[in-house]
Each structure stands twice: as structure tokens, then as C-alpha cells.
Amino acid sequence: MASLGSYLCSQNLLSRPWPTGHGGGGGSGSCVHSHEHLEEHPAPAQAWSPALRYWTALFSCCCVPWDTGSCGVSLQEGQLQCGGHVLPSDTEGIVIYFRWWYKKTRIEKKSAFIDLLCAVPLQQIYGCPLGGIGGGTITRGWRGEFCRWQLNPGIYHYETVIADQFTVCLRCKGQTVYQQVLSVERPSTLQGWNWGYCGHYAFYHALYPRAWMVYELPGQNVVLTCRQVSPVIPHDYKDSSLPVGVFIWEVENERDEDVDVSIMFSLQNGTGTKEDRSGGHWNEPFAFEKEGERVAGVLLHHCTHVNPFTLAISAREKAGTGVTHLTAFNPMGSGREVWQDLLQDGRLDSPAGKSSLTEKGEVMAAAVCASCRVPARGHRTLELALAWDMPRVHFGSKEKLHLRRYTRFFGSGGDAAPALSHHALTHYEEWERKIEAWQKPILENSQLPSWYKSALFNELYFMTDGGTIWVELPPDCRAEDLQGPEGAGLSHLLPVLREYGRFAYLEGQEYRMYNTYDVHFYASFALIMLWPKLQISLQYDIAVTVVNEDVQPRQYLMCGQTAQVKLKNVVPHDIGDPGDEPWHRVNAYLMHDTADWKDLNLKFVLQVYRDYYLTHDSLYLRDMWPVCQAVMESEMKFDTDNDGLIENGGFADQTYDAWVVHGASAYCGGLWLAAVCMMCKMAEVLGDAEIQQKYTDILSKGKEAFERMLWNGKYYNYDSSGSETSSSIMSDQCAGQWFLGACGLDQGEFEVFRKSHVVSALKTIFEKNVMSFAGGTMGAVNGMRPDGVPDTSSVQSNEVWIGVVYALAATMIQEGLVEEGFRTAEGCYRTVWERLGMAFQTPEAYREKKVYRSLAYMRPLSIWSMQLALEGQALIAVSSGSVLLMGPRFAFPPAWEGR
């Protein structure tokens, strides 16, 4: 048995529940996300609700048909509320938003990029998603259900498809003794099947990109362990793109007699949407043999007009393992014919030939079954796979055709499902070896707490399940098609995009914008550390958008003003909405005109240097340098008093897009100084003495202004406006230092913020925002008043942002406050994954009580910056000869070693 399985075996855990510690909160050595008994509910979070409950009342009085129920709209005590924050009842933005929403959804019949009226209902059901990066994802729940679907890029569909199941059949001496669907459900369809598996005898464990389900078949003396593996492999740009998942069933026979074991995998042709009934779908059996390895199963052709696809269920044939199938059955009926077929001999009938096409209104399913004899007291393995092939995709606008990344290896003809299945079933062992080599040093590091190990790997689910898309650059695409006729001098743009393709992931499953840049700033650590070429490719895409403009005027929802969609020489908020035409039309976000945001340009510069520092890619640095200069020039205008420090504009002009900032600010001012420092460093590397001098002068002036205007003796004030809340303690006030530290630019000649000030600020945040908030158990609140009461002046100052908290923890670790860093981050992990049951859907934000916002969000990927900080600490420890804190470095290619 491979990889973590061997760890399981070595600990004699194969036939027992995974070590506990989650849910129980004991932290007893488990490093996976677990549900001990599948019948248990993970956490009592029903009382928690989406943030925007005030809308119902508002819109019901406008007589808008309102049928979604869960989205959170309410009027509390006669006032409009957002996240418990009272909004003025005449708030112009709300009215403008509503008008826009009505036109978009009711007149144009399109979906809104952020639908405040139809929030995704909270279901505490999710587990590890299936699939590699950018080929679509199918998420399974921790009870084994197939329940979250993203096959059309960026578009989610939340539906448990009942026919999608694993069923076990046990036979002794030629008689079936046990046949059971491995599901705790008791549905109204397929009533001829034996449902209602007792959840007490099942255990779920997840350590992304793998998950384990252990079934102790009651009264059978047989234990099944289903190991689910997806090809998500750091530094791998081929197999990591594949739309497949493998299920390795380990069967342990604890009886004194042989048992014939069959695992049947049934699947509906579709994803549980109304399209499943649209007619014209069909199934066919297949077998695929290559290099002496044979897999067999059923193809389910889903023939929709837009983005048709083929699903494939299959199993690996090998000596002693038989594979049979059922090409088609009705998943809406009793399913009795399927059940009897399996019951009779532990095999399926395996009819030859295709099914007929489904009629309109008809749904079809198929099944594949792998069977083997397991000797008394013996052990055998059955290997099954799910693949889906949707090679050619259109986004919502249907203007451009995109080929997914994997088509360069498996073709774009729509006939790749057999080869994908074969590849998955013959390569998963290699994937597991690589996953283990990557994860093991961290898992085996006894100095790291278990919750952290779970958080680090499991939060990575968003890399694939963030509506992620990875496509090829069209072969005929020319540099001028991307950069415009003048060209931006990005000499390596085409080679990079041709070699590594284009990558995009959503801000959140509920905030449907690709590569939201102010947020990606936080999440980008995962990409640069694990798939650096994708981060480089993403940055090239952003650089292209910087040099382009979109002169189309439009009204912005928060302020009501009209301005053009995208200005030249500024970084966009995002690269578009999958419901429209991303890359081609950027800035789907229309809450604010982000041309006036203060953080976006700076975040580009910070990432360019950070990426260069970690990859040593000097071609990239050279290409990005003019773009950095251009965006810094644009940013310069925000230093209105020429003191070397930018000022905010008196509106929410940065990632905290509902938290107003006036004048100089700790967050944007700090990012600015860090970016200026990196401009000096990049100019030095590139030998540009003039620019280096220019930025050195700005930096020395700006540092002085920053300290004078914001330092209060303990921490940096929120802003310099002198307003009632300008002395608030912002948890993210050291964001600039965070990036500087990650790039080794935080000391000596490069020290921007005085060490003693940084440490004092971090200690204050720990004392106030962390320990004085929810008893230190929920991470850091964004804004805290010096007297220890959260800053309620805005919706967002009173929230905890999980991704910000992980970044803060990384900053603490960088500054040597390791214990404080772990304590801070632990609060968020335990709140989200244990208390609220929001596994595999970490939201952007929650409040101390009752409210959360934006499920399945990008920012928490910033936890990878904690890992970078820990590795940095380990290097410091080694070089100073002190005790090594960490295990060996991991995940970096050999070229990075020793830096």
C-alpha cells in the first residue's frame, strides 16, 4: 500500500479510525481533518448566517420575486444591517446595487458576480475535492457524497447527486452475504438499494490532495479503506492539470475464510442540474489498454450545446481482479435491476454496445464494478477512477474558445476520457510518492502542531476548487494581440504563456471574479512556493492588463459615479468574470472604481520582487521592471503633499473595501514604503542607478513621514486623520513588513520599519486584536480600539479575515514571535474547521458572533506564508548555530537549496 497508507500501516491504523484530535479539539497528534463517525454533525453552526441579512426586508418591499430563502436579507430592529453593522437607511450604494442586480438577473437573465441576494446556503458537508488544477472539480462530502460541482469554469453548482455512490458486495462460498450502499442517506429514489449505512462504522480523514474513508462493515469482519487521490503535485505542470480522481479501495479480510469482494461505482450522466434531463445524452462501455495495462469502464457522454463533456468511471484490470459494467440504468427509478444484477454474483451484466440517447426529461446513470477474492486474513486492493473530459470551454459570453491545459497532453477532441482514466490508474502510485515526499517532512516534524499540518495542506483545496481554470494560449496568439500595437516590451510574455498556459482562480466561490489582485497578494504565497511558473504566468497576465485600458464608461455601485472600466498604467482589481470573458474584459468588480485604490499597484511591485527573490528568474524581473515603474508613477499622484508617503482618499480605497481611510495610513502607507524599498532593490539588481537614487530619496523622506504621522509609541495608527477611530489597532498594519521579511529585506541597510516598532506593534496586536477578542480563540479582529473593544465603525473593521490572520501569524514568526504566531493562526483554524464545520469552504470573514461572509475564499491560502516564514526561521537557526526548529526544507526545486 502506498504513501500515507504506509504510515497508516506502520501505526497499525489501517483497520481503525485515524488518530483523533479534531472535533474533539484535543490536538492529540492528528494532522488530518477528520470526522470520526459519519453520522455525527461536525459542528453546530446553524445559528451562523451569511452577513447580508438585511436585504430581504428591503427587497420584499420592492415587490421583487424572492424565492431563494437563504441568502440573508433582513431588517433588524428597524435598521438595515450588514454583518451586524448598521448602515444608513438611505444608503445610496444599496439602491444602486439593487437597480444593477435587478437589471442583471431579472432583465438580462444573467447571474451577478456577487449576488448579495442569493448567498450560497451553508452546508457543513464538504470534504476533499477531486481533480487537478484548472480542469474542473468535483467535491465529495465527508460522508462520501458527490456534492459540489465546477465543470463549467468558475461556475459552481451545489447538489448531491444520489446515484453517485460506491456499493460493496461480499460473497462467501458462492453466496452473497452482504450488499450495502456506502452511504448514510435514505433517498426517495433507488429504493431497491440497501441504503442507510450506519455512520458509526465509518470514518473520514482528509489531508489534501488525499482523503481516506474507513468502513468497518458491521458484523462482517471486513474493513474497507477508500483512499481518494487527486493529482495535485508541487512543481508538476503536467499531471497536476488532469481532471481525474482515483479511489483505491484497500480490503482487509479479518475472517477465517476467503471473501469475494466487489466495489460498484455508480454515476449519473451529469452533475445534478436540469441539463441532465435535457435529452441527447448517452453512455457506452470502453476498455483501454497500453503498455500491458488495461482499464475498463463506462463513458457517459453529456451532450450539451455549451461545454459538452464526457465522464468516465473505470477500474484497473489485473490478475485476480475482474471489471464488469452496466451501461445504463434509470437513477430516478427503484434501481432494482442494478441491485439484483450485483446481488446475484457480485458482478454486473456487462452488456455490449452503446445506450440509446436520453429523451427529454429522462436521466441516465451507469455503473462499473471491480471484484476480487480476498483470502482469509488477507488483504487486496481494488482501483477505480473518475475522469471528466471537457477540453474546449467557453465562458459565459461564449465569445472565445479556450482549450484546457491538459489538452496539450491528451488532445482536445473530446475523446480523452479513456486515456485519462488509464493514465490516472497507472500513475497514481507515482503521484502518491511525490505527494508524500512533499508532505512528509512537515507531517513528521514533531515541533509543528497537528492543526497546523491540517490547515497548511487542507487549505490548499482552493488551488483547484477556487473555480480554477488553466488554459492554453491559442497557438495563433501574437504578442501584439495581448499587449496592444505599442507593445509593453514584455519579451518573455509569449514564451511563458505558451509553455505554462494561463491560470486563474476566483476570489471566492461566492465572489465570482478571477485573480482578484488585492486578495491574490495574500494567497500568492501558495502559488509561488508550489507552482512558481503559474505565479509568473499570472503576473505576465496582470502586466498585460496594466498596459491596456478599457474606456467603456460605467457606474460604480458604492459611490454612484461614472468612470471608465480600466485606466492605463494601473493594476486591475481582477481579470474578469467567468460569466463574461475573463482576460479579455477585466475589472468585473464594480463596487468601486479601483483606479483610485491605493494598494493594487503596490501589491504588483511587492510580488514581482518577492517572486524574483524566490525564483531567481531574472528574465521575469527585467520584463516586469518597466511595468513596476509605470504603476509606481501612477501611484506617485497619491502623495499629494510630496512628503514621500501616499495618502488614502477618504473612501474605502483598498482591499478593506468597506472600511474608510483618510490621509496617511498604516496599511497603505506601509505597503507603499515596502514597495519603494523593493524598487530600490530591483534598481540595484538591474543596475539602474538613477531610478535607485530616485526611490532611495523617496524612501528616506517617506519613512520619516510614516513614523511621524502614524507611530504612537506602541503601534502604527490606522490612519492620520485624527478621527474617532484613527487610533484603531489594525491587525494588518505590518503587511508591508510581512513582504519585506519574506524577501529578506527587513534588516540592515534595507530596514524600512524600525525592528523595535514592528515587534511592539505585533505584540500590541497580539494582546488586543487576538487575546482580547473572543478570549484569544478566534484569531485577530481586523480593527480593535485601544480600550479592547472591536472597532465597529465599519462592517469590515469588526470582522476577522482568516487570510489576514494567517499572514499576520507569518509576520509574527518572521519577527521571532513564533508562539504568538501559532496561537493567532490556531484560533482561525479551529473556528472554521472545527467549531463552524466549514471544512473545505473557509470563508473570507467571520464576526465574533453569528455572522460569516463569502464561503470558499482565496485569501486563506496565505497560510503558505507561515510555512515560508518557518523555513526562514529554520535557516536563521542553522546559520546562527542554534537548535534547528524545523525539519528539512521542502517543496523547493533543488536549485533553491542553500539560499
Ligand SMILES: C[C@H](CCC(=O)O)[C@H]1CC[C@H]2[C@@H]3CC[C@@H]4C[C@H](O[C@@H]5O[C@H](CO)[C@@H](O)[C@H](O)[C@H]5O)CC[C@]4(C)[C@H]3CC[C@]12C
Ligand atoms: C452597498 C453597501 C453600502 C455602500 C454605501 O455606503 O453606500 C455596502 C456596504 C458594505 C458592502 C459589502 C462589504 C462586504 C463585501 C465586499 C466585497 O468586495 C470584495 O471583498 C473583499 C473584502 O472582503 C475585497 O478585498 C475584494 O477586493 C472585493 O472584491 C463586495 C461585496 C460586499 C458584500 C459589499 C457589498 C456592498 C456593501 C453592502
